[in-house]
Amino acid sequence: MFKKLDPLLNSELRLAVMSLLIGMEEAEFGFIREKTAATAGNLSVQLQKLKDAGYLEIKKSFRGKYPLTTCKVTADGIRAFQEYVDAVQSYLEISKKNHEK
Amino acid sequence: MEDKELSHEESLRLIRGMMEVARNKISETGFHFLLWGILVIAACLVNYVLLLQGLRENAHWVWPVMTAIGIPTAMIYEYRKDRRQHSRSKFDRIYGAVWLGFGITLFLAIYISVSWEVNPIPYILVLAALATFISGIIYRFRPLVLGACVFWLAAAVCVQLPGKEQLLVNAGAIALGYLIPGLLLWRNSKKETHV
Numbered sequence: 001m002f003k004k005l006d007p008l009l010n011s012e013l014r015l016a017v018m019s020l021l022i023g024m025e026e027a028e029f030g031f032i033r034e035k036t037a038a039t040a041g042n043l044s045v046q047l048q049k050l051k052d053a054g055y056l057e058i059k060k061s062f063r064g065k066y067p068l069t070t071c072k073v074t075a076d077g078i079r080a081f082q083e084y085v086d087a088v089q090s091y092l093e094i095s096k097k098n099h100e101k
Numbered sequence: 102m103e104d105k106e107l108s109h110e111e112s113l114r115l116i117r118g119m120m121e122v123a124r125n126k127i128s129e130t131g132f133h134f135l136l137w138g139i140l141v142i143a144a145c146l147v148n149y150v151l152l153l154q155g156l157r158e159n160a161h162w163v164w165p166v167m168t169a170i171g172i173p174t175a176m177i178y179e180y181r182k183d184r185r186q187h188s189r190s191k192f193d194r195i196y197g198a199v200w201l202g203f204g205i206t207l208f209l210a211i212y213i214s215v216s217w218e219v220n221p222i223p224y225i226l227v228l229a230a231l232a233t234f235i236s237g238i239i240y241r242f243r244p245l246v247l248g249a250c251v252f253w254l255a256a257a258v259c260v261q262l263p264g265k266e267q268l269l270v271n272a273g274a275i276a277l278g279y280l281i282p283g284l285l286l287w288r289n290s291k292k293e294t295h296v
Binding site: 013015019021026027031036045046091 | 111116119122184188189
């Protein structure tokens with residue numbers, strides 16, 4: 001029986017953001033944008049969706065005169081990411097076994 | 102990158118790729134290796150020359166002077182780096198903790214050695230070797246691992262030598278174990294900045 005994939009994570013940009021942040025303490029908006037090569041507008045929308053789901057914590061502050069957005073994965077985000085990876089792996093293992101038969 | 106749905110294979114490929122980006126991020130610029138490398142080498146050589154000239158009483162003052170130059174410089178650099186840093190990986194946090202632990206242990210090791218009137222150089226070298234080795238493993242940067250091996254070897258050699266000559270071995274070990282990896286890290290960080 002396949003586990004249903006989390007639709008929130010099964011999107012290229014949101015999954016890229018979560019995969020990037022999972023190995024980090026925190027990262028700034030500019031860094032995430034550079035590494036994902038996303039547009040600022042699209043990235044803002046996707047980060048907000050992840051925040052609304054409780055997967056990300058977004059902190060807004062200032063560095064000097066300029067606004068600064070910092071993102072961090074929450075415990076719920078780590079759990080959801082782990083479940084997503086497990087589901088993808090189990091799907092690939094089952095399809096590999098079916099292919100070998 | 103867009104907001105499109107992914108196949109299972111694409112998902113796994115993307116996860117691996119992005120995690121690799123985070124893992125390979127080295128925020129160490131080599132500055133501290135260069136700073137402390139130059140200061141320690143200079144202090145060793147000045148101390149050696151003072152001992153050669155028979156100024157034994159004044160020779161040990163080079164070490165507090167070196168520390169008084171090094172600590173504020175390192176702190177100012179870290180403060181300024183923190184203000185312009187775009188991200189911090191989990192490795193960076195562990196790396197920082199390793200060197201903070203090293204600093205505290207080093208201070209105590211020197212205090213204990215001086216109190217017991219024992220030469221601290223072999224202890225300093227083994228401590229530096231441990232912190233440098235862990236740093237090399239965390240960032241998967243082989244020159245630091247090799248630098249740690251140089252420190253371990255130098256510590257073993259120092260035990261067989263009189264105090265004055267240990268200063269020269271220490272200076273040589275620091276040149277190989279700190280300055281070379283420091284220069285390579287510095288060069289890499291400059292390259293990264295210009296991408």
